[in-house]
Amino acid sequence: MECGIVGFQAVGKTTLFKALTAHAIEVQAGSMAPNVGQAEIPDPRLDQIAGVITTRKIIPAKVQLVDIPGVPSGGGASHGSILANIRNVDALCHVVNCFDGVTDARSACQDLLTELALSDLVLVESSLDKATRAARGGDKEAAARRDVLERCKGVLEDEKPLRSATWNEQEQAILRSYGMLSSKPQLVVANISETDIERTDQVATELSEFIADQDELIVLCAELESQIAELPPDDRDEMLSSMGLQEPAIGPLARAINTLLGLGAFYTAGEKEVRSWIIRQGSSAPEAAGSVHSDIERGFIRAECYHVDELLELGSEKAIKSAGKLRSEGKQYIMQDGDVVHFLFNV
Ligand SMILES: Nc1nc2c(ncn2[C@@H]2O[C@H](COP(=O)(O)OP(=O)(O)OP(=O)(O)O)[C@@H](O)[C@H]2O)c(=O)[nH]1
Ligand SMILES: [Mg+2]
Incomplete structure (x- = not known):
């Protein structure tokens, strides 16, 4: 299971990826290939367990991330290949540029969702014919696909994302097999400027009415998170406490991504190590x-x-x-x- 970091161009996706992966992955500037890496999932329960059970090592679990090149607004040659990258991931961490102003961010957020839904509609229309023909020939599996595609068409033509509808497990598997973009669970990261850090809550309120009810919104400054992630642990703690923070914002983000992917944690604990493990819920x-x-x-x-x-x-x-x-x-x-x-x- 992996989460894609997606959004329009130059919104701070790679900056956020570097922060989440603690700069462990070398990223190529301007490369059209996705960056792949893992983010530690900081978990307060690990320290709590280690406070009771004496251990030599604490090992947090990790979540798999793919930093996908930005979707060019208004199409372009690379458009299709970038959307194809997004089709392969299981969930979306949708980064929105708020460091250039919150008003534009709202419409940018909507624009990307519209773009993903339109691309699904194109896919639905091209696949529906094929499934319908195969279903006529008595193919039961094709009939199931045809029914799902027909429902998809209705939802998308109502200008709604596919994930706003309810699907049973079999239907969800069909949606996944097509890689329907708007069916993927998503959370929104509003990337604010360093100067807006004190306005974090206000920005969250300004944006929240544009975010669908089921979506989580996390407001952070990717540039600052990236700088914090580069500091040695002692300096990091000092910087955080000077800002009145317990942990960097990527902590709650990594946990939210894990939940978004439908994953949960269990623990093993002993003298050798206290460790969290990721499993499907x-x-x-x-x-x-x-x-x-x-x-x-x-x-x-x-x-x-x-x-x-x-x-x-x-x-x-x-x-x-x-x-x-x-x-x-x-x-x-x-x-x-x-x-x-x-x-x-x-x-
Ligand atoms: N002021 C400010 N600038 C930022 C922030 N995050 C990213 N930037 C700047 O935005 C530019 C693009 O950042 P990237 O992280 O490469 O953006 P991206 O979304 O990966 O870009 P593409 O992969 O090309 O689509 C860089 O010049 C960053 O310095 C931020 O939080 N604050
Ligand atoms: Mg990038």
Whole structure:
């Protein structure tokens, strides 16, 4: 699962990508190829667990990002290839330029959404004929595609994004197979100028009425985030506290991207390391085990778990055991957000 950083040209996407990936990836200025990298997902629960369970290392999970070249407004030769890049990602982090003024940002935000929806409409129209013909020949799968495409057409002609409609799992899989742009979950990042940092809340209010209800809005200054990410940890803490901040804005952004992708976290904790792991929400215990190691999934016996809040409340794993709060979960167990797990396995 990966999230695309998308938007019009020169809105600060690569600047934000550099901040999120802590400058670990070399990016080519003006390249037409996407930059691919991972962002750490800072998680306050990791420190909380390590406060109770003595450990040598804390390892946060990471989320996969693709920094896609800007969509040229008004078309152009590269337009198609850039949209094709966007079709391949699972969710969109839509960056809007607010450092040149908030009024323009509102319409720019709408313009990009319109552009994505129009491109979907073109795709729907070209695919509908093919699916209809195949369905007439008795192809059941094509009939399902035709039905989804017909519904898509209706939604898009009403000038709505595809994600505003409700789709069952099978329909969602069809939308994904076409890479429908407006069906992808998205959040909006308003990239403000350094001088507007103190106006962050105000900008959020000004923009919020233009953002669809279901979309999250994060206001930050990408340039500043990028500079903060380059500082050594001590200087970073000093800079943040001088600004009255607990953590850089990319922290909540990375967590929001993870949620947007439909992912959640569970934890393993021991002397060696306290670590968070990313899984699809609704994953079973063996699937979660598989994200740690395929052997643990293969030889899965059971998962001993408790919730991180119980650890904080009771103060130790021993106390959790004596209080009867250590659960023994089998293969059918669906992982819950905040589970701390010991997997028992045999290979
Ligand atoms: N003042 C200010 N300038 C910014 C900010 N973020 C980006 N810029 C400037 O905007 C320009 C483009 O930044 P990039 O991060 O390369 O933008 P991009 O969206 O990746 O651009 P393309 O990939 O070419 O579409 C650079 O000159 C940045 O310095 C910001 O938060 N404040
Ligand atoms: Mg760029």
